[in-house]
Amino acid sequence: MKAEPAAQRRLLDLAEVDTELARVLHRRTTMPELAEIAAAEQAVRAKADARVAVQTQLDDLDREVARQEKEIDAVRARTDRDRAMMQSGKLGAKALTDVEHELGTLQRRQSVLEDDLLELMERREAVEMDAQHASVELAKAEEALAGATARRDENLKDLDTQQARRDAERATIVPGLPEGLLALYERKRASRGTGAALLRARHCGACRLEIDRRELSRIKETAADEVVEHEECGAILVRTAESGL
The missing domain is CATH 1.10.287.1490 (Helix Hairpins)
Structure with a gap:
């Protein structure tokens, strides 16, 4: 799936909001x-x-x-x-x-x-x-x-x-996100809990695991407008200057 890098970065804002909403829900029930x-x-x-x-x-x-x-x-x-x-x-x-x-x-x-x-x-x-x-x-x-x-x-x-x-x-x-990208994010969030996360210093922001060299090379070679998913946890990995690529 392709999506503009700016749109992918907006997923991080959405993920942050959804994380806070999940915390609110958790506090409601606990x-x-x-x-x-x-x-x-x-x-x-x-x-x-x-x-x-x-x-x-x-x-x-x-x-x-x-x-x-x-x-x-x-x-x-x-x-x-x-x-x-x-x-x-x-x-x-x-x-x-x-x-x-x-x-x-x-x-x-x-x-x-x-x-x-x-x-x-x-x-x-x-x-x-x-x-x-x-x-x-x-x-x-x-x-x-x-x-x-x-x-x-x-x-x-x-x-x-x-x-x-x-x-x-x-x-x-939400209105500023491509429909397909949003749908993918929502599926990931429903099944994994986290739909998208920042790739920072070779670590997945969703599962906190360090990404191995092979996968990191694959991500590095992937076009900026190509949506990348972490093979380990399935979350959408959003690439920025902090990603260490």
Whole structure:
């Protein structure tokens, strides 16, 4: 393929821009904040699950406390009723004995229920502390996630600016290149990563290898408007005064 030396040299400008665009893309996909966000999101999910679990325990205890208090109220109401009956003076001896016996049973039952309620309240207090701790831990995890996300977004904004600038530069370079030369460059870039590089001091700017004497002689004898490719890495070699030919 033939192309004017000036057009070939413009490939170096394009390659430089594309290298910067590749770096921008690499930074987009490898910035530390991405891994930090993934870890923070996992932590938030775990902390949220932990809070839900402890809140479920607290809700269960609240229902149990309410049930226990309702049962105690029922026993107290029954006790008050029996005492009112005893004080009415309308009970016979046997009925009075029965009511006295029931009152004793109710008092023992109330004592057991109140002990159970106290135990439930102590358990609830402990679980409530766990719930508060779980909420604090979740808030910390959410704050860490928000911080990492903000740093990522700031980095992305900077990368967007860099990419926009490089895209604009590329848009000014591409129209000045011959269609065939540009197509060859793009194929090389797609398959090799680097489409064109400077031949400097007998070294390929793409793969950094020193070019052997045989190939160097071949390149030296090739016309200036002939497009040269490195036999080793396949990149287009752009010749300038720095090439050492």
